[in-house]
Structure formats: structure tokens, C-alpha cells
Amino acid sequence: MDSATDNWDPALTRLLSSLKEVQSGGEDVAFLNELLQSRQLNALVQVHNKIVAAQCKDDKFFPLLSNAMQVTLEVLEMFGNVHTVSKEFEELLILLQKPHLQAILCTHDAVAQKDYYPHLPDIPQDVDDEEETVKIVQLVKSDEPLGATIKTDEETGKIVIARVMHGGAADRSGLIHAGDEVIEVNGISVENKTPADVLSILQSSEGTITFKLVPSFGKGGSRESKVRVRALFNYNSSEDPYIPCKEAGLNFKKGDILHIVSQDDAYWWQARREGDRVMRAGLIPSRALQEGRIIHERQADPQTMDGERRLSLQFGKPALCSPSQANSDCGPKTPCSPTPNATALLPCKSLPKVKKIIYDIKENDDFDREIIPTYEEVARLYPRPGLVRPIVLVGAPGVGRNELRRRLIATDPEKYVTPVPYTSRAQKTSEQNGKEYVFVTREKMEQDISDGKFIEHGEYKGNLYGTSAECVETIVNSGRVCVLSPHWQALKMLRTPRLRPYIVFIKPPTLEKLIKTRTAANARSTFDKECSRAFTEEEFTDIIRSSNRINFLYGYMFDEEIVNEDLAAALTQLLKMAWRVQSEPLWVPAAWVQ
Incomplete structure (x- = not known):
């Protein structure tokens, strides 16, 4: 320990000394040794110690005065009666009159007097005897929406709170809950x-907005869940005619990480985008609802089943909210206007069953068509010694994924490696077993294929x-x-908790740019292994078509x-x-970190 570390925490110093006595441990001990010697960790420990020490003190800080400004004005008034002044007197007089100091x-004084709470009018006193169970809630209206939706109860016909958005003003008040009956608004x-x-x-x-409510007993606010999901589709609430409240919707794009804070509603979840500073949650379609929409779309348009075109997420005709539902947030509002005489779209009890079959490469296309991409639960995977994630490049034949793999390996052959393929063909005299190929008999390879x-x-x-x-x-x-560029149908065997691969989709540009760039680079066709020639226009079209198909079937894995x-x-x-995969925490399927 040098002089620069003399002020380090004694506990860390003792732990580091004990660690030096360990003779074995390999990379784990070396990693821990480096961590204990880092200045960042020592600084964090010191901050922790100071916070704990401050919490343990019995004495608390109190303001000496709560009228410092009034005292200052009195001093200035006294200075007005002084006739003989000095240089110090003049400096103090100027200082006390500065607007920043005042x-x-x-x-x-405002903090000392705790004069920073909202000033609310007195609660109305003219309540009837029968209103013993009525509660009066007052909220200060601001630019922020109130964060609650209302509806007409189908049985009683009364106005009730449909939902309270987590993190919104209504939720933070702790006084408004789903199911509360609204009696009056501002009298x-x-x-x-x-x-x-x-x-x-x-x-x-x-x-201020004053609500008179009949509380819904036993229906207090629910705790936020900790579930994070990756969105596997795009969603725009303004284009969804069936969301209970468009202003309460949360827009997201495919690949966004969402924090699901509530799943109480079977149709509409509450969520935030991970990392957003906005605390109020927004509405998104639940997994069951979105699966129902996709199935409804596929049944209505069988052409989406062939994977040749991207899945359209235009919603079906039936409505999902009743005519009585509307939003109670501040600002311009438009209540839902569902189709007349509409019925609920694929309610949970009647959602079509997703076929469950064991993966069989012979039935691969049928299997892929049954995947309903909505949300995937995820968690952060932190890099650590011994954890090396394979990089998998997948794409259409001719798109250039193999060339990218070769060039990536060439940048650092000691770091990036591709497995030697196996083959049943005869070994040539110029070849070395285990270098170009691993040569085995056809019988052996067939048996290994059968064994998976x-x-x-x-x-x-042949x-x-x-x-x-x-x-x-x-x-x-x-x-x-390990860098791989397999056929796309191998993804389900690679994307496992054991390997935890990072899958990169190599996508072609537009057809016009694809033809232009490959022609300028004098690219040779990969479709003809017998002779070297340029790509044909039909082959370029096949690359685009195949790429769209792969993205349709496997995009949720990328x-x-x-x-x-x-x-x-x-x-x-x-x-x-590749550098980010090995050095930064990334979101992966939750099962990979459990």
C-alpha cells in the first residue's frame, strides 16, 4: 500500500491483506484483488460510511431563524439612521441589498417555515349525515395529466374510476383508487x-380539482411489478381505435425495453419505457390481447402465413372498450367511439389456442408459423470473466454474412474463431484433418445427426x-x-441459456442499392458453386424476398x-x-440469468 492509499477504509484494507494470503483462485481472485484496490470502490465505501454515521446521530439540524429576510430589512432600516460610515459598512449595505442574497x-425562510406545500382551499363543510363514507380529494391541476380513467359502471350506471395510472398525480396522492365512485367534481x-x-x-x-368519492373498500393501489420485457412489435396508441384512452397510451417500437408495472387488467397493461424519467405509466396491449389481434389478422388474411410479407398489425373490426369508457386526464380528450353493436375482440376465454409441438426440422415452417411475437421477458446480463457470448450472423444467402464473418475473424484471429465444419466426403491430399474440415464417415455423421x-x-x-x-x-x-453464420433454421438450437448467443441479422439494402453496390464491387454470385459469375437480377430479388421471410419468421430472436x-x-x-457484447450489460431472455 502506498501513501495514496493511507486513508482507505480499514475494512477494505484488512480484506485486501487477507486476500493476498490466498495462494490459488485464478481469475476470480485476481478480479477481486483488482476490485478491492480500485479508488472508485473505496470512494463508494466512504460515502456509505458517512451516510450511515449521519443516520446514527441523534441530533438533527434545525434553522436558527425562520424570518431571516425580516431581520435583514430591520438591519437595513437601522443603517438608514447611521451618519458616519466606513468602507466595511458600505460593502455590507451593498451586499444586503443585492437581489440574489435576498x-x-x-x-x-420558506424552507424553515415549511412553506413549500401546495396551498389548498379548505375542505367543504356542508356534508350531509349520510355521507359518512364519502371522501373529499383535492388535487392541484398542472400541465401533468391526472393519471386516471373513468367509465360508466355497466350494472349501476354510475361514474367510477376505471384505472389509476402508476406514477401519475392520482396515484401519488394515494387517495384515488380503481373502483371509487365519483359523486361530484368541483361541486x-x-x-x-x-x-x-x-x-x-x-x-x-x-x-385545484375537488373530487367527492365513495371509496371502493379493499381495492387499494397495487405494488409495481419488476417485470421487464422486450417489445417484439411496433405500437402507436393514436392508431389504436380500441384503447380505453388514447392520451394514456404508451407508444413503443420493436426492440424497446418496457417496464411492466401492472398486469391487473387482462387486456391493458401499464408500462414505462426503461430509462424514461417520466414516472407516469402508460397503457399497452397485454400479451393475450396482442396475440389475439395477430391471430385474428392471420385468419383474416391467410397470405401473411407464407412469411413472404411482413405481419400487418392493423387491428380487427370489433371494439375493445364500451361506449361508457373515457379518460379523466387533463387536456384535450376524445372519448372512445366504438363501432355500434360491436362485441369484444377475442376475449381471453375464447382466444385461439397456439399449437404446441416439439421442434422437428422436417416441420420447421409449420412450427415457425405458430410463433406469436408480442413480448419477451428480459433481464440484464452483466459481463464477467468466463462469460463469452457467441456472435451469430444470420441472413439470406448472398447477403454477405459469410464475408462479414471472415473479415471479423481476420481483425483478430486469436480472439474471434469459427468452428471447423464436419464432413463425410473423402479427405484430399492437400487437406489436414481438423483444419479445413473434420473428416468422419457418413455412418458416424448420420448417427450424430440423429443424436442431435x-x-x-x-x-x-452426396x-x-x-x-x-x-x-x-x-x-x-x-x-x-465463437463467430457463426449458420442457416436461419439453426437459430432455435443456438438460442439457449447454455450458449447465450448474440444474434445479428444481416439485412440487404433496397433492391436498387443492392444491385448498384454489388455491381460496383464486382461481387460474384453465391448461388452457383460451379463457376464464378455475377449475380442475376432474379437472384437479387430472391435475396430481398428471402430476407423478408427470415425477418418475418425469426425477427423476434434478433x-x-x-x-x-x-x-x-x-x-x-x-x-x-462485438466489443459491446463482451463489455457492457445487455438485455437477454430472463431465463438466461436465473
Whole structure:
């Protein structure tokens, strides 16, 4: 320990000394030794100690004065009667008259007098005897929505609180709960009024809003859940005609991480985008609702089943909210206007069953069509010694994924490695077993294929070829980065908690740019292994079509996508991504970190 570490926490110092006595431990001990010697950890420990020490003290700080500004004014008045002044007197007089100092003193007095709470009018006293169970709630109206929705109860016809948005003003008050009956708003009775009428009252209100409510006993606010999900589709609440309240909707894009704070409603979850500073949650369709929509869309348009076109998320005709539902947030509001005589769209009890079959490569297309991409529960996977994630490049034939793999490996052959493929063909005299290929008999390879030992395999000119799962695991266990460019149907065998791959979709540019860039680079066709020639226009079209199909069937598995328009730019993006995978915490399926 040098002089710079003399002030380190004694507990950390003792722990570090004990660690030096450990003779073995390998990378774990080395990592812990480096961590204990870091200045950042020592600084955090010191901050922790000071906070704990402050909490343990019995004495608390109290202001000496609560009228510092008044004292200052009295001093200035006294200075007005002084005839003989000195230099110090003049400096003090100027200082006490500065607006910044007076503002600080006024702020001090406001804090000392606790004069920073909202000033609410007195609670109305003219209550009837029968209103013993009525509660009066007053909220200060601001630019922030109130964060609650209302509806007409179908049985009683009364206006009730439909839901309270987590983190909103109503939720933070702790006084408004779902199921509470609304009797009055700002002294105006809501009897025989519609939710739209109540909205008009709220919109015209200024200052404070006073609610008279009949509490719904036993229905207090629920705690926020800790579930995080990755969205597997795009959602725009303004285009959803069936959301109970458009202003309460949360828009998101495919790939966004969402914090699901409430799943109390079977149709509409409450969520926030991870990292957003806005505390009020928004409404998003639940998994069951979105699956029902997608199934309804596929049944209505069978062409989406062939995977040749992207799934359209235009919603079906039936309505999901009743005519009585509307929003109680501040600002311009438009109550729901469902289709007349509409019925609920695919309620939970009648949602079509998703076919459950065991993966069989012979039925791969049928299996893929049954995937309903909505949300995937995720958690953060933190990098640590011994955890090396394979990088999987997937894309249509001819898009350039193999060339990107070769160039990535060439940047650092000691770090990036690809497994040696197996084959049943005869070994040539110029080849070395285990270098270009691992040569085995056809019988042996067929048996290994039957036993599921290959992540992918195929046949060419009567010979079998394949990638061994054991080879992939050997590379991963050696601490190197395994780089793969398999056929897309191998993804389900690769995307497992054991390997935890990072899957990159190599996407072609538009057809026009694809033809232009490949022609300029004198690219050779990968569709013809017999001779070297340029791509045909039909082959370029096949690349686009195949890419769309892969994205349709497997897009929910992709962690990132790279548009391979310019090979050098795509490689640069791939290198940055490869560094991030091994050095930053990333979101992965929750089962991978449990």
C-alpha cells in the first residue's frame, strides 16, 4: 500500500491483506484483488460510511431563524439612521441589498417555515349525515395529466374510476383508487352524466380539482411489478381505435425495453419505457390481447402465413372498450367511439389456442408459423470473466454474412474463431484433418445427426456437412469469441441459456442499392458453386424476398441488425457491436440469468 492509499477504509484494507494470503483462485481472485484496490470502490465505501454515521446521530439540524429576510430589512432600516460610515459598512449595505442574497434569504425562510406545500382551499363543510363514507380529494391541476380513467359502471350506471395510472398525480396522492365512485367534481354532481360530460368539467377547471368519492373498500393501489420485457412489435396508441384512452397510451417500437408495472387488467397493461424519467405509466396491449389481434389478422388474411410479407398489425373490426369508457386526464380528450353493436375482440376465454409441438426440422415452417411475437421477458446480463457470448450472423444467402464473418475473424484471429465444419466426403491430399474440415464417415455423421449433436447440417453432391455443437461449446469454454453464420433454421438450437448467443441479422439494402453496390464491387454470385459469375437480377430479388421471410419468421430472436450496403461500414458496425457484447450489460431472455 502506498501513501495514496493511507486513508482507505480499514475494512477494505484488512480484506485486501487477507486476500493476498490466498495462494490459488485464478481469475476470480485476481478480479477481486483488482476490485478491492480500485479508488472508485473505496470512494463508494466512504460515502456509505458517512451516510450511515449521519443516520446514527441523534441530533438533527434545525434553522436558527425562520424570518431571516425580516431581520435583514430591520438591519437595513437601522443603517438608514447611521451618519458616519466606513468602507466595511458600505460593502455590507451593498451586499444586503443585492437581489440574489435576498432571494436566498427568502428561500431559507420558506424552507424553515415549511412553506413549500401546495396551498389548498379548505375542505367543504356542508356534508350531509349520510355521507359518512364519502371522501373529499383535492388535487392541484398542472400541465401533468391526472393519471386516471373513468367509465360508466355497466350494472349501476354510475361514474367510477376505471384505472389509476402508476406514477401519475392520482396515484401519488394515494387517495384515488380503481373502483371509487365519483359523486361530484368541483361541486358539480355527476349523476346522470356521461364520462364525456365529466371530462368537460375537468377541462374547464382551473387551480385545484375537488373530487367527492365513495371509496371502493379493499381495492387499494397495487405494488409495481419488476417485470421487464422486450417489445417484439411496433405500437402507436393514436392508431389504436380500441384503447380505453388514447392520451394514456404508451407508444413503443420493436426492440424497446418496457417496464411492466401492472398486469391487473387482462387486456391493458401499464408500462414505462426503461430509462424514461417520466414516472407516469402508460397503457399497452397485454400479451393475450396482442396475440389475439395477430391471430385474428392471420385468419383474416391467410397470405401473411407464407412469411413472404411482413405481419400487418392493423387491428380487427370489433371494439375493445364500451361506449361508457373515457379518460379523466387533463387536456384535450376524445372519448372512445366504438363501432355500434360491436362485441369484444377475442376475449381471453375464447382466444385461439397456439399449437404446441416439439421442434422437428422436417416441420420447421409449420412450427415457425405458430410463433406469436408480442413480448419477451428480459433481464440484464452483466459481463464477467468466463462469460463469452457467441456472435451469430444470420441472413439470406448472398447477403454477405459469410464475408462479414471472415473479415471479423481476420481483425483478430486469436480472439474471434469459427468452428471447423464436419464432413463425410473423402479427405484430399492437400487437406489436414481438423483444419479445413473434420473428416468422419457418413455412418458416424448420420448417427450424430440423429443424436442431435449438430446445430445445422446439410447435403451437397452426396456428402454431408455440418457444424458440431460440441465444437461451439469448446470455443466458448476456451475464452474466445465463437463467430457463426449458420442457416436461419439453426437459430432455435443456438438460442439457449447454455450458449447465450448474440444474434445479428444481416439485412440487404433496397433492391436498387443492392444491385448498384454489388455491381460496383464486382461481387460474384453465391448461388452457383460451379463457376464464378455475377449475380442475376432474379437472384437479387430472391435475396430481398428471402430476407423478408427470415425477418418475418425469426425477427423476434434478433438482438441487432446491420444493413450490408457498404461492406466496410457494415464491418465497422459489427466490430463496435462485438466489443459491446463482451463489455457492457445487455438485455437477454430472463431465463438466461436465473
